[in-house]
Amino acid sequence: MIALYRNQLKHKEDPQVRLKLAQYYYQVGDYQTSLNTLLALNNKTDRQIALLRAKNAIALENYAQALQVTDAMMLREPNDAEAWNLRGIALALSGKREEGQRAIEYARALFIADEIALNNLAAIAMLDQRYQHVVELLLPQYLYGKKQTRLLHNLVLSLVKVGDRRSARNIIESENLSDRPDALIDALAQVAPDVKEKV
Template identity: 60%
Template sequence: MRCSKKIVLLAFCSVVLAGCANRPAKTEAEVNYQEDILLKAKNYNGLITMYRSWLKNNDTADSRIKLSRYYYLAGDYKSSLYYLQPLNMKNDVRVSILQAQNMIALGDYGPAIRVTDKMLQQDGNNAEAWNLRGVALALSGKAAEGQQAIDKSRQLFIADDVAINNLAMIAMLDYRYQDAVGLLLPQYLRGKKQSQILHNLVLSLVKVGDRRYAKNIIESENLSNKPDELIDALAAISPRAKGGHK
């Protein structure tokens, strides 16, 4: 997202380094340098501050899309959409992708599907549009259609870990946790350790009763310093709330 919202995958707390660059960037080279540092630290608040300052005198589509992207990554979906508004009339696939991602995160599945349909009218082989359409369909209650769309995105060579995580999400929506484990565990064993994959795998392992393996992953990946408490909390989760798609 790649690109949440009918499955509860526990919102694991992540520490985002606070602060921003010492002084506003004055040149594009300085922006790129500061952006690289802040990205490595996943300091999205710092990136937002930097690009807001930069946009005052350099309001370009590229910079505005980056600002919107960092608002999305920081979890401020309404602000992300707000800063995209001046670009809504532009035929830019990056804008459409961000719109759909934010709409899904806000639970606005119908509008997200309409955005992806428009993208597919322009390019029927847009793998990301099929992926996002599949997520929105699945989370709106159309799991079979969602799976078909995500399968299509995989045929179009979207990243395997993105497609597999989203297929696992659909399995979890249907309470098919063993299927989700079957999808995610091979990815984990191959070294794919993105947060969504880890969180979905741990939850699925707990739901199928493999608490020991879930605890091993929690400890080895430093997901919590209280693994037993986390497992108890996951065991009580209902899979009908907030999600973990990409």
Template identity: 60%
Template sequence: MRCSKRIVLLALSILLLSGCVTRTLKTESEINYQEDILLKAKNYNGLITMYRSWLKENDTPESRLKLSRYYYLAGDYKSSLYYLQSLNMSKDMRVSILQAQNMIALGDYGPAIRVTDRMLQQMPNNAEAYNLRGVALALSGKLEEGKRSIERSRELFIADDVAINNLAMIEMIDGRYQGAVGLLLPQYLRGKKQTQILHNLVLSLVKVGDRRYARNIVESENLSRDPDALIAAMSSISPRGKGAS
């Protein structure tokens, strides 16, 4: 009887270690359909699992880039860079953009600036390269140079809300919260309600002492179940390194 129990326990442990066997997606149309569903749910871990399985049999640059993108969106920046390694020699700007985004997220501002400089050698009028270069420069302490680079990206028609949010970030880093409010509030009133814009606006309002308006935004945009706790927390934090696009 003891022997049979041990066999059952061993079988269960094997099942637990091996995990569940799921049906492998075999066609691109199946992948695309499942990807749409997972993207709508922002289920980045599900997307990572799906593309890791797909890449075992279909390791293409496009699929590898997607896997790296979903690692980035899931906040696993080192894994994202790891899976980009085989694409490093590619001239695909999307690879360089994702590299720079990961490096900025990791605080590796020098390498990020070098990546954007290479991008600009290849495409001198690349708006996204100027934007990311500006963010990396600002976060490394070169605020004026960073500001000029982001303003250049705006001249090259990067999305206005991206440029304005990042210019506001520079104001915040430099302690000029009123300037950040002046940039972000018109965007909010025009219906621009991306998470980064909302958080940076609320933080800036708190820092300039307008807690009432900050609380109204937190409540109306459902940013927290406890607006007072969020505002109290924001009053004691520094924005350095946070909220860039």
């Protein structure tokens, strides 16, 4: 898809095609190229462009830039749940965890998807190694049938960290996360989480 969209832009500039190209770069983890692709759209105030800018800035650990983008979004729409959620992530990862948690809780009050808000709140708890709180947040979501990859990874790691290896093994086996559940559990018991990947 990247080659297709690049070829289209080579022949004719189209803001929608440019945005799609930037989204694909983001999805494959090429955050700087995604941001660079968006540069030609700088004069646009499109919400999708702003959200992608904020996501790229967070991925590149440029939290100040992410906060600038989300602040500008909230000036236009004070109750944009996704902007509040991204603001919370940027705040938490920049060290302002309580402020970040409040922003994500506000995003949840504005009806961002529960699994998104709860997984992000869980990631903040993981920063403080409050693994029991993570289990309390995510296990009900799993039992309700929510099985997004990040939620599963955060839940399994936290179960291991609180010593509930049996539940962790059950989830690993049920969700086919590994063909060697005990080896995975042993490895998880030894490592600290890379929470930036989990938010």
